Amino acid sequence: MCIEALTAEIELWKKKLDRLTKEREMLRYKKQAPRLDVKQKLDAIFRTVKDVAKWILGEFLYHLFKLKNKDGTKFHHLSTHTTMVSQFLQGQTT
Numbered sequence: 001m002c003i004e005a006l007t008a009e010i011e012l013w014k015k016k017l018d019r020l021t022k023e024r025e026m027l028r029y030k031k032q033a034p035r036l037d038v039k040q041k042l043d044a045i046f047r048t049v050k051d052v053a054k055w056i057l058g059e060f061l062y063h064l065f066k067l068k069n070k071d072g073t074k075f076h077h078l079s080t081h082t083t084m085v086s087q088f089l090q091g092q093t094t
Contacts, residue, residue, distance in 0.1 A: 065085065
């Protein structure tokens, strides 16, 4: 095969690859679950607090913000917990 024929074949394969990439992106987009609205998100959180943790809202907030155990020793939070609460208290949204 000559260079021109190989170049043409490469261009053809590039077009096919572009088409398949776009189709894959469309399929992935369609498979994503729809986003929850604010009411649905709050309901999910409250249900989890009640049904999984078996807490009332006050207990959740107490444990969310507590710094010490009942015996006065420091309460150790996971780093993700510490980061999220710290960002919240600093007024950061991310």
